[in-house]
Amino acid sequence: MQRLLYSTLTGGNGHASSDQNRAFATHFSALTASKLAGGLVDPKLVLSALLVALGAPGGFVGALVPVREAGALLPQLALAAWIERSRQRKWFWAAGAAGQGVAALGMAATALLLEGSVAGWGILACLALLAVCRSAGSASYKDVLARTLDKGTRGTVSGLAGTLGAVGVLGVAVLLSVRIIPGTPSAIAVVIALAGVLWIVAGLIFARLDEPEAQTGNADQGLGGLRAVFAPLRRDAQLRRYILTRTLLISTALAPPFVVMLAGSQGDGINLGHLGLLVLASSAAAIVSSYVWGRLSDRSSRLTLMFAGVAAAGVLALAAAVGTLTGGLGGPFGAAGFVFAAKIAYEGARAGRKTHLADMQAHGQKAVYTALSNSILGVMLLLGGGFGLLADAAGPALVLGVFAVMAAGGALVALGLDEVQQASGD
Template sequence: MMNRPYRIHVASLTLTKLADGLIDPKLVLAWLLNAIGASGVLIGLLVPVREAGALLPQLLLARAIQRAKIRKYFWAIGAAVQGLSALGMAAAAIFLPGKTAGWVIIALLAVLAVARSACSASYKDILARTVEKGTRGKVSGSAGTLAAIGVFAFAILLSIGWLPREPLVISGAIALAGCLWVLGALTFVTLNEPSDNSASDADVSLSGLMRPLKDDTEFRYYIATRAQLISTALAPPFLVMLGSGNGDNGFGNLGLLVLASSIASIASSYFWGALSDWSSRQTLMLAGGVSGVTLTVAATIGFLLDAGSGILIAAYVFVSQIAYQGARAGRKTHLTDMDSDGQKAVYTALSNTLIGALLLLGGILGAIADLAGAETVLVILAVLSFLAVFSAYQLSEVQADVRDDGPAS
């Protein structure tokens, strides 16, 4: 099981996932822009630029990926460009005036996001052709756990003051992230990837790229499930908002929240990866159920008490992040293991592009929170999570052929 391709995948993903944690736009880049005096407008652009840039271009990239017989270079180049972008951000923060540095960082984040989309669009196809079914979920789970330990250590060092919370130090962490991405790229190119000789026959017209939505019922259920499980990604900011009623705020509890999120990743990533190798369908169902229950409890207590302590909010974030890790592991493994008729890159890019568009619509939830409170938004997200359980139930047991007891009833 622990053969050379498996080890290369785990090593490369660990390095890049750790880099992701060190540069986290929601926390690290937001803090850095604020510290160097960038405008609030730029800080507000961080997450939309990062998420939309990483997902929306994938359908266009899928054309080039699908034509290529060897695809590891798409991932490696994407990782390397992310690394160079991160190094540029660190340099901008150190050497440029605050407002100028802010714009440069946003521009480089856009470049990083597009490079990330090349990694995402190509990876599942590469994984499916280099690692055996039944172990693919453990690749992401193992890498996620190892990277989360590194991010946890970073959070601890910041929390206790061993790493001063100063722009120069945070810029150094971002530069380290850049080096990790480059090292991950160099590691990945050593992967022995078999050539896909059917690549030249692929239909890469726009209608061909969109065809899975029309022809593949399994894929439509997968898209529906993944769309509803967006709730697990969107919930944390609104959970944090619950604490604002008693004087707590996200900045005051930032260290505690980062630790809660890191511990959730460490505690659950490998478990979810192994479970998704056994049944990605049931992993998605369980993740949706855990998210739905957690958000329902949080909203109910919020309505009744009109506040939440820092410890309670951290507990919500902890459990919701466990559900988020399950949703990530389940959706990635299901798409990798399901039959895609040799179009894994197209299926990946199409699903990510559609989800990227839906994530942009998630901005509406902020307006709802302003009008009706975070509790109302959490109720909406809880309903989506529970709906995901029912749509995931319609999925096939794509791992049935590697299980001794056959498909679940």
Template sequence: MPATSAFARLTGSDPDTMPEDEARNGMIHVAALTLTKTADALIDPKLVLSWLMSALGAPGAMIGALVPLREAGALLPQLALARYVDASPQRKRIWAMAAALQGLAALGIALAALTLEGAMAGAAILACLGLLAMARAGASVSQKDALARTIAKGRRGSITGIAGSVAAGSVLAVGALLATGLFETAITPLAGLVAIAGAAFLLAAAIFLRLREPSGSPDDTEPEAGLSALIDPILNDSQLRLFVAARAVLSVTALAPPFIVLLSASSAQASLGDLGPLVIASTAASISASYVWGRLSDRSSRQTLMAAGALAALVFAAIATLALTFGSLGGPWGSAAAIFAAQIAYGGVRAGRKLHLTDMAEDAFRARYTALSNTLVGLALLAGGVFGLIADSFGPALVVLLFAALAAIGVALSHGLEEVQAD
């Protein structure tokens, strides 16, 4: 069948040995993830929403709350959701519902941007972003399980890599449009981008419901999962503890972009045209690396984490050295080059840690492993707010240098992980 052959070629598999249902499911995963990854980029709190709230005149404290709210809000509720996901006969329904809620929240942000201003706009956008983050928690808990139940090991990383690369292509065009300087005001075009993101989430929800996922819950064959059962893995599984520790320190790759932007000499006079190079840099990094990182993760997610962490350490050290030596990174395009390199490393960490957790956990425990890991890392991200205080006192260059040291620690921790892709 054409779909089987196409999907097999994309994942480097033999079409003659791939079931037709798996190929169909693979294309559905790719389509839905492409839409949500595109939407995520269009509503990026680090770039798009911070620019939008600044244009609306929202207080600086509200703008500073965007990234912690988005990241921690998407992780902290997952432990509470894991039991519900475990008991669900089909994970696709949970994922689709979560995607739809994200779409409605994004549309709410767009509406607030067009009708409110100042602190009122900031409060409304943060409230909608909080809803979006909580819905994303449900998507994260269910997506890995749905992927594992419908796609064989060895082809899962390629799916997320393909989706990331395709989505990045569309967002790259958006960045190029912004870089032209055609827009005199940031509010209307950025609100339009957020509305498009909302529509993409809703379409992804409809597509994912067509997934052919086997019915039945792993909980039919295991004891009821109470709170003690949910936290038991972190107490008894040394590999999970090591993975959470490695992931927590490597999360500096997600926190770094705002501090890199602060190192640009023109950041104080940033305009919408300056946003374009940053969007281009971020999406170009995804185009360059998503598929490669996905394929490498299929071979060894452990080595992918090590390689991405080492790259992050080198990139952050170089950025901090340049900033301390010359006082800046050379304006928006210099900052964009730094973000490009940093996002390459972030893509590797993201691909490696997602697939490592998917492949290390057994089917019956994958949802709770995901939720427990994400909840603990969410707490770490909340604690990461201290980096903002350090930047205020000592400058962002020191923070980026500290990130380099933490990334190096992440490499050492990842070295102790087992090779979960080995048969």
């Protein structure tokens, strides 16, 4: 069964080793459960709606994305030192997944028991814990992936898991849209509790991965001080270009709230009753694009990043132009259409950056490269909070125009990346 799964999903001939078959199945199962859980606890949509329903002040809603994104990225340099000293790194991902599950269960309990500002503080605290646990998984996963799965399958397993996870989220969105799942705090709490269980299951599955012991010789010298931490950034031009590409393509992650803001500016716009519609659009985009982007990134992560940047630039430029000319995007259905298109571009940027980092030459310091790039991106995302002030001053259409320029710049910078799938890596 594992051999058939591996052959069918990777386009292989079925002659991969049994170790590769088992590793692929383990990655696929754990990632699918984790991605489904993540979709059910989306801070941009689900948690925002929950806090509003609980009567939490708007400041808590505005803090959700910065806490989630920066909290998942900034701790990674510190965690990388620990990871580099460990011979088996799967335990960091497994423990991180279980920790996310505990945090999600804490959110569910908060939603059931508390209201107002107290509920806001409780959910933000749980989200901060979830983000730190996620950072452990993110800092360790590329290294584990590179040592347990062959090139040509790494983007595929992530893309396919993303697709199936999105199918599950789509099902929940349909139930929300037709009111089978009511838009009440208690019902949303049940959904978040389900996500918590899925994360714990994902951790248990990943703990069974047969991971070869890693070399730890670079641990002391690789993270022995601030200069050593940033040494790869000084000596590796490709790492600098990769980080610049990622920085410019964060526009694909930051754009959706401003699309929604612009769509609601006409007055016919967006409210909590449209949560199901927006989640449907986002999930459908992930379903139709994740696997395709994953397969393309296994062929060329460089071209994947370029195509995603061009697509994002086109979509966001169109949204900015329509918003400038009409004052909105046509309400909730216009927002859903642009969210759908922007999500497709985002999935391409995510697949390309993950596979590129997994396949690029890191000189035995994959965890350090991952943590360094993610920490820098965490700082950039915090600074990205300033776009909210720009939107207040000049309108969301201008912000989307800036994001379009950033995405186009990301595609241009990606031109100079190496074709890492055609070179030997670590």
